[in-house]
Amino acid sequence: MTTTGAGAEAPSVADAVEPPVVTDHDHGIHGYHHQKDEHLKRLRRIEGQIRGLQRMVDEDVYCIDILTQVSASTKALQSFALQLLEEHLRHCVADAALKGGAEVDAKVEEATKAIGRLLRT
Numbered sequence: 001m002t003t004t005g006a007g008a009e010a011p012s013v014a015d016a017v018e019p020p021v022v023t024d025h026d027h028g029i030h031g032y033h034h035q036k037d038e039h040l041k042r043l044r045r046i047e048g049q050i051r052g053l054q055r056m057v058d059e060d061v062y063c064i065d066i067l068t069q070v071s072a073s074t075k076a077l078q079s080f081a082l083q084l085l086e087e088h089l090r091h092c093v094a095d096a097a098l099k100g101g102a103e104v105d106a107k108v109e110e111a112t113k114a115i116g117r118l119l120r121t
Contacts, residue, residue, distance in 0.1 A: 032087045042080055049073040081118055085111070 032039055050073060056066045089111060096107035 030088075030092065032084055035083075035087065039080070039084070042076075046073060046076045046080065049076060078118070085114060085118070088114070 049069065053066060053069055053073065056069060093104075093107045093111055096104040
């Protein structure tokens with residue numbers, strides 16, 4: 001939450017984010033595991049971009065300049081999502097394909113739904 005001039009708290013960007021979808025996946029090593037440090041570094045950079053947006057609004061920066069930064073932040077998140085999706089396909093879906101059976105169908109359906117969510121954004 002951020003404090004407004006009247007002392008009331010206004011919702012922050014983080015407050016507007018929907019809670020994560022909880023699934024019943026095993027908690028083994030995921031596709032992104034080997035790139036975890038790089039992903040965390042990238043997410044921290046994106047977090048800095050979002051903080052920059054908050055600062056721009058607080059400082060009454062021109063709206064088009066803020067929109068330009070929103071676009072850059074959005075593209076950074078989309079790029080991160082695509083990398084994570086690729087790793088999921090290479091690791092989780094490929095692993096399920098090797099095992100065969102209903103698990104591969106479930107993983108393909110899960111990935112398809114994730115792609116659908118990405119396309120709606």
